[in-house]
Amino acid sequence: MSEYRHGRVSRPRRPWYSRMLRLQHLYLSNLWCVVLFEGSVALAILMALTELVTWWVVLILPVAVAAMVKLNDVIAGALSRHG
Numbered sequence: 001m002s003e004y005r006h007g008r009v010s011r012p013r014r015p016w017y018s019r020m021l022r023l024q025h026l027y028l029s030n031l032w033c034v035v036l037f038e039g040s041v042a043l044a045i046l047m048a049l050t051e052l053v054t055w056w057v058v059l060i061l062p063v064a065v066a067a068m069v070k071l072n073d074v075i076a077g078a079l080s081r082h083g
Contacts, residue, residue: 021066025076028069040065 017033018026028036044061047053 021070023073026073036065
């Protein structure tokens with residue numbers, strides 16, 4: 001990973017989920033992006049179909065997961081600067 005940071009090797013094209021969240025310090029693979037986004041949507045739909053939650057959760061859960069991923073990226077950046 002240090003080769004990427006020092007510019008010796010060009011980075012592969014990042015998945016749209018990482019680009020949409022503008023992640024600077026986390027490097028998610030395509031599989032993790034699918035798990036985080038589509039998995040949260042599927043989980044929200046299943047929970048709504050079983051009437052455990054209201055249908056608003058289908059919109060709220062993916063946004064909440066994206067916010068937590070972005071928060072993790074911000075924390076990782078803060079720790080890398082001070083550590």
